[in-house]
Amino acid sequence: MVFSGLPVCRQKSNVLFVRLGNGKKDRYVLLSNLLARKFYEYLAACNPRVYLFEGQIPGEPMGERSVQYVINEALKRTDIKKQVSMHTLRHSYATHLLEDGVDIHSIQRKHPAMHILH
Numbered sequence: 001m002v003f004s005g006l007p008v009c010r011q012k013s014n015v016l017f018v019r020l021g022n023g024k025k026d027r028y029v030l031l032s033n034l035l036a037r038k039f040y041e042y043l044a045a046c047n048p049r050v051y052l053f054e055g056q057i058p059g060e061p062m063g064e065r066s067v068q069y070v071i072n073e074a075l076k077r078t079d080i081k082k083q084v085s086m087h088t089l090r091h092s093y094a095t096h097l098l099e100d101g102v103d104i105h106s107i108q109r110k111h112p113a114m115h116i117l118h
Helices: 033-046 064-075 086-099 104-110
Strands: 015-018 027-030
Touching: 064 086, 086 104
Parallel strands: none
Antiparallel strands: 015 027
């Protein structure tokens, strides 16, 4: 996920623009009010240069193993006992969109990697 250095989130609408995300595609992601606040705190604290989530070397992306480590550490603070991966989170996001009334065709158009109900 490339961080352009430009404003990537419009604070009033809680929309994050992700450039070159999964599949090297640009997309918009909706953020909850809590996540939007945490997002701005993260930007102020970490000041990413190129990638939103950088690795130990500034300007380099965080590796997949590091992302999975962060997920596993977060899971330890919950009652969730299932295995969770980035793939799981992506599909959970799609499920929440469906539950919030977004029609399935809109989700599939905006997130082609999500093959829901095929």
